Amino acid sequence: xxxxxxxxxxxxxxxxxxxxTTHRHWRRLQPQDRARLAELIRKSQGVPNKLTANERRExxxxxxxxxxxxxARSLALTGRRAMRSRxxx
Numbered sequence: 670x671x672x673x674x675x676x677x678x679x680x681x682x683x684x685x686x687x688x689x690t691t692h693r694h695w696r697r698l699q700p701q702d703r704a705r706l707a708e709l710i711r712k713s714q715g716v717p718n719k720l721t722a723n724e725r726r727e728x729x730x731x732x733x734x735x736x737x738x739x740x741a742r743s744l745a746l747t748g749r750r751a752m753r754s755r756x757x758x
Contacts, residue, residue, distance in 0.1 A: 690743045694735045706731040
């Protein structure tokens with residue numbers, strides 16, 4: 670039972686770390702850029718072809734400002750730390 674509680678706690682810790690990393694990168698955008706990106710994502714409903722070519726270009730530019738390579742690296746480090754902590758006795 671204690672192992673199950675530990676596993677649940679680890680999952681919540683990972684989720685919290687992922688949320689904090691996501692928030693930190695999201696806050697790198699200016700407020701008007703965040704609003705515009707959210708508007709375009711809502712408009713597309715997850716389907717890029719629902720946007721015009723200019724809107725798709727705008728989404729790419731805004732996403733580039735989020736520094737996706739650094740974001741992915743942060744997430745990988747979080748996952749690696751989580752896996753290491755799960756294998757410890």
